[in-house]
Amino acid sequence: MSENLLEVSGLQKHFPITKGLFKRQVGAVRAVDGIDLEVRAGETLGLVGESGCGKSTAGRLFTRILEPTGGKVVFEGNDISHKNVNQLRPLRRDVQMIFQDPYSSLNPRHTVGAIISAPLQIQDIPTPQGLKKAVQELLELVGLNPEHYNRYPHEFSGGQRQRIGIARALALRPKLIVADEPVSALDVSIQAQVVNLLDDLQREFDLTYVFIAHDLSVVRHISDRVAVMYLGKVVEIAERDDLYKNPRHPYTVALMSAVPVPDPARRDRAQRDRVLLTGDVPSPINPPSGCRFRTRCWKAQDICATEEPPLTVRLEDPQSHLTACHFPVVDDETVAGRRPAATPA
Amino acid sequence: MSTPIARPYLEVKDLNVRFETDDGIVQAVTDSSFSVERGKTLGIVGESGSGKSVTSLAVLGLHRTRSNAKVSGEIWLDDQELVTATDEQVRKLRGGKMAMIFQDPLSAMHPYFTVGSQIVEAYRVHHPETNKKVAREKAIDMLARVGIPQPERRFNDYAHQFSGGMRQRAMIAMALVNDPSLLIADEPTTALDVTVQAQILDLIRDLQDEFGSAVIMITHDLGVVAELADDVLVMYGGKVIEKGPAIDTFQNPQHPYTWGLLGSMPRLDREVRDRLNPVKGTPPSLINLPDGCAFHPRCPYAGRNGNRSFTEVPMLRGDVHKVACHLPPDDRTTIFQQEVLPNL
Numbered sequence: 001m002s003e004n005l006l007e008v009s010g011l012q013k014h015f016p017i018t019k020g021l022f023k024r025q026v027g028a029v030r031a032v033d034g035i036d037l038e039v040r041a042g043e044t045l046g047l048v049g050e051s052g053c054g055k056s057t058a059g060r061l062f063t064r065i066l067e068p069t070g071g072k073v074v075f076e077g078n079d080i081s082h083k084n085v086n087q088l089r090p091l092r093r094d095v096q097m098i099f100q101d102p103y104s105s106l107n108p109r110h111t112v113g114a115i116i117s118a119p120l121q122i123q124d125i126p127t128p129q130g131l132k133k134a135v136q137e138l139l140e141l142v143g144l145n146p147e148h149y150n151r152y153p154h155e156f157s158g159g160q161r162q163r164i165g166i167a168r169a170l171a172l173r174p175k176l177i178v179a180d181e182p183v184s185a186l187d188v189s190i191q192a193q194v195v196n197l198l199d200d201l202q203r204e205f206d207l208t209y210v211f212i213a214h215d216l217s218v219v220r221h222i223s224d225r226v227a228v229m230y231l232g233k234v235v236e237i238a239e240r241d242d243l244y245k246n247p248r249h250p251y252t253v254a255l256m257s258a259v260p261v262p263d264p265a266r267r268d269r270a271q272r273d274r275v276l277l278t279g280d281v282p283s284p285i286n287p288p289s290g291c292r293f294r295t296r297c298w299k300a301q302d303i304c305a306t307e308e309p310p311l312t313v314r315l316e317d318p319q320s321h322l323t324a325c326h327f328p329v330v331d332d333e334t335v336a337g338r339r340p341a342a343t344p345a
Numbered sequence: 346m347s348t349p350i351a352r353p354y355l356e357v358k359d360l361n362v363r364f365e366t367d368d369g370i371v372q373a374v375t376d377s378s379f380s381v382e383r384g385k386t387l388g389i390v391g392e393s394g395s396g397k398s399v400t401s402l403a404v405l406g407l408h409r410t411r412s413n414a415k416v417s418g419e420i421w422l423d424d425q426e427l428v429t430a431t432d433e434q435v436r437k438l439r440g441g442k443m444a445m446i447f448q449d450p451l452s453a454m455h456p457y458f459t460v461g462s463q464i465v466e467a468y469r470v471h472h473p474e475t476n477k478k479v480a481r482e483k484a485i486d487m488l489a490r491v492g493i494p495q496p497e498r499r500f501n502d503y504a505h506q507f508s509g510g511m512r513q514r515a516m517i518a519m520a521l522v523n524d525p526s527l528l529i530a531d532e533p534t535t536a537l538d539v540t541v542q543a544q545i546l547d548l549i550r551d552l553q554d555e556f557g558s559a560v561i562m563i564t565h566d567l568g569v570v571a572e573l574a575d576d577v578l579v580m581y582g583g584k585v586i587e588k589g590p591a592i593d594t595f596q597n598p599q600h601p602y603t604w605g606l607l608g609s610m611p612r613l614d615r616e617v618r619d620r621l622n623p624v625k626g627t628p629p630s631l632i633n634l635p636d637g638c639a640f641h642p643r644c645p646y647a648g649r650n651g652n653r654s655f656t657e658v659p660m661l662r663g664d665v666h667k668v669a670c671h672l673p674p675d676d677r678t679t680i681f682q683q684e685v686l687p688n689l
Contacts, residue, residue: 050538050539050540050541051509051538157627159627160627187392187393187565187628188392188565188566188567188606188609188610188623189392189605189606189609189623189624189628190392190623190627191609191623192608192609192610192621192622192623193623193625195611195621196620196621196623199620214538214539216539216613217610217611217612217613218611220611220613220617221611221617221618221621240617241617244613254540255539255540256613257543258539258540258542258543259539259568259613260542260543260546260566260568260569260571260572261568261571261572261612261613261614262567262568262570262571262595262607262610262612263571263595263596263614264571264572264574264591264592264595265592265595265596266614267571267572270572271572274543276543276544276547277540277543277544278544279494280508280510280511280541
C-alpha cells in the first residue's frame, strides 16, 4: 500500500493569454500552480475543490493529456513530464481516464464496439478469442448488455454511457484511473450505481483511482485520502476520516459546512454552524499574494498577505495530514456564523 | 359577493400535461395535486424526467405556446384559475404575481442586452406608467438587495461578465423586481459550487422572509430540500408518489422510491457506509410507462402484496403525509425500520 504509483512535485500548468496579431503573451491563467502529492498503489485519492480550482487540469497533467509548464510527474519511477506522444504510448496502457460528460466523451458516429475496442487496437493487444468477445466481456463487466455491441451512444441513457466510458478505460487493464467528475452529470440513483461499480472494479482489478469531484459527500464515500484544492494549490491533504473529522484549513471547514444535510430536523443547527464565505474565488490570472484564500478568510492577518503558508503538518496532526495555513482551525474552535470582513483583493 | 372559500394561495388539482410527439404521447405529468401557502416553501424532488420541471412550467403557463402540449386540470393562483384563463390574463401574472428562477442563468438571460436593461424591461412590462429613470433605480436597488457589489456599475454589464453565482443573483433580482407572491425556483443552485449554493439558498430564505412569497423549490438534491422546504413532494414517472411535511417525509419516508433516493446519497452527517444502496435499474420512459405502479420494475417489494403492483395504479392515500403505494402501511413501517433504516 505504501508504494507510490504516481508522484508529482512542484507541478504547474499556466495557460498563456495572448493578444494581437503576433500573439504576444500578456499574462497566464495559473490553473495549477505548484502542487506536490503522491498517489499510493491501490488507494483512492480524492481531489476536491470548486470550479476553477484547477482540479481537472491537475487530473489531465497526471495522465499527461496536458504537458506541465513546470514541475515533474513521475509514474512508477519514470519521469513522464515532457515525453512526446510516441514516448507516452506505453504509458497509456497503465494510466486511463474517465470523463465527466458521457455525452461529449463518446464519438456519436462510432458504435459502442468500436469505441471500446479502439484502445485494444491502438495498443496491438492480442485478443485470443477475437476483438468482439473481448469487448463483450468488458460490457458485461460494467453491467451492460453484451448484445448492445453494435449500438450507438445515443441509444443509451446517461448512466449507461458513463459505463461505456468506464469499459473503455478498463480495456487495457490500467493500473491508475483518473476519474474527472465521473458521476456529477448523473441522477442520484444512477450516481450511486456507478459509484458502487467503481468500488467493485477497484477490488477486482487492484485499481488505483484519482477521483476528482466537487461533491464532498461522494468523495468521502469513495476515497482513502483526500486533497482539497483552492486556486491552483493543494491547501490540505489527509487521510479521509482525519480530514472530515478535523479539517484544519479554514477553506476546508467552510466547504464542509456548506454541504446541505438531508435532515430537516437539523436545519437550524446546520444553518447556525455554517461558515458563509462571501464573494467569489479570485481570478487565477492574478491570484492574491501570500495565502490565496486570505481574501475570503475570516482568520486572515497581515502575515497571510506577505508570506505563503507551506503545506506541512500543523498542530498535533499525524504525519499524513498536511495543511497550508498560518492559522489552522483548532478542534473545538467555534467557527460558526463567521463572515470574513470585506478585504480588498 | 359571497365570501370566498378559503383556498390555499396556489392550488393545483389533477394536473395532467402531455406532449404529442412523433414517437408517441409523452405523459409528462399525471393527476398531480398540491398546494402552497404564502410564506411557505414546497420542495419538489425527483430525477430527470420525473415531471417536476414540466409541472412548474404548467403553473406559469409556459406550455401554452407549444401546440403539441395538452394541459388539463385546475391551477388556482389567488382565486384565479389559470388553465382556462386567456393568454393575456396569464401574461399579466407571469413575471408579476408569479416569477421563476431558472437553472442556467447564462441561457436564461439575453446575451445581447445588459443585465440591468433586462431587469428594467421586466419591471416596466408590469409597470408601464413608470419612466426609465425610476425603473433603473428600482433595478439597481434590486441588484443591491440580492448582494451584488457595485450595483450601479454591474447594471451595465452583460450576463457573460458575471460569475456563476453573481449571475444567479442577478436572475433572482429580475424575478423579484415585481414583488411576486409566488416564486418558482427550478434547480436554482445545481450549476453552482457548494459555497455559492449556500449563499444563494440563504438569499432565497431571507428574501422569502422579507416578501412573504410562496416558494416552489424544484431540485434533485434532497439536501437542498431539507434545507428550505416546509413540505415535500416526491415525483416519479410524472406522478406524485409521496407528499408530506418535510420533517415527516425525511424521518419516516413511506415510498420505496424515496427510500431508494435516500439510500443513494452518501451523507456527511453519517458514518461512511461500505456500499450505497441505490434504486436498481433506470427511470421509465414517459412514452411507455409500465402498467400498474410505475415504480414496480425497480421496486424490491413489488410482489409482496399479491399482483396489484403490476396491474393497478396506486392512489395517493393518507391524511397529511400521503403515499402512493400498494404495500399496507404496517408492512411499510416494518420494512423501513428493519430493512431500510439500518442501511441509510
